[in-house]
Amino acid sequence: MDHHFVGIPGLTGVPRVAVVIDVMRAFTVAAWAFSRGVERIVLASTESEALALKESRSGWLALKDGAPAAGFDAVNSPGLLRSCDFAGRTLVQKTTAGTVGALAVANAPLVLCASFVVAGPTARFLRNKDSGPVTFVVTGDGGQADEDLACAEYIGQRMAGDDVEAAPFLHRARTSRAAADLAGGLRSGYHPDDVDLCLEIDRFSFAMVARQEESLTVLRPVAVSDIPPPVRGSG
Ligand SMILES: O=C(O)[C@H](CS(=O)(=O)O)OP(=O)(O)O
Ligand SMILES: [Mg+2]
Secondary structure, eight states: OOOEEEEGGGOOSOOSEEEEEOTTTHHHHHHHHHHTTOOEEEEOSSHHHHHHHHHHSTTOEEEESSSOOTTOOEESOHHHHTTOOOTTOEEEEEOSSHHHHHHHTTTSSEEEEEOGGGHHHHHHHHHHTTOOSOEEEEOGGGGTOHHHHHHHHHHHHHHTOSOOBOHHHHHHHHTSHHHHHHHTTOSSSOOTTHHHHHTOTTOSSEEEEEEEETTEEEEEEEEOOOOOOOBOOOO
């Protein structure tokens, strides 16, 4: 299938089907947030918008990347998020790359946000829908981030069938600059397990679909059944 891989600066027009990839760490974090009970994630374009949205509704939480900051309840780290209890909550998320990429294609008829932890369900969701060619938005480094590109290519291949060896794609992500920066402590709001948690193939059995709801861009999990175990291979 003739998929299209593009960075945020290269987006032109509105894609028919968009899959926005951020492995490290926005859409790994989003998946963990859903697993910790979050009901929906509202994507914000700025930190001040995130705080304003949080303040406008009772019980909403806000998360941003970087260091912990006043008014925000969480940071963009799967390792720090995995012990939170967010049952039934709405979470407003703002990050440097992932949420920006999703908002850039928010008007597309079908938008999914993805990372390795939901790769199989994302591919299966698209296959079940017979979506046809996908525009993968590679959010990191202007479209050059190898952890995002590897994940996009992996999902693209799994759309054609689940018999795809994961190891070469995971190796690219593990040796990416983002992984080195994270492991080297160069990013704030970090837990030592973050890289490993970002590289767990099919940790969750849902895809994440973004839709427009009352002028907000809202991400929700959609359960996908019958995902066969991923082919891990060596490496
Ligand atoms: O928190 C992250 O890992 C990054 C922040 S930065 O781009 O590395 O400064 O944000 P994300 O949008 O999740 O890539
Ligand atoms: Mg990223």
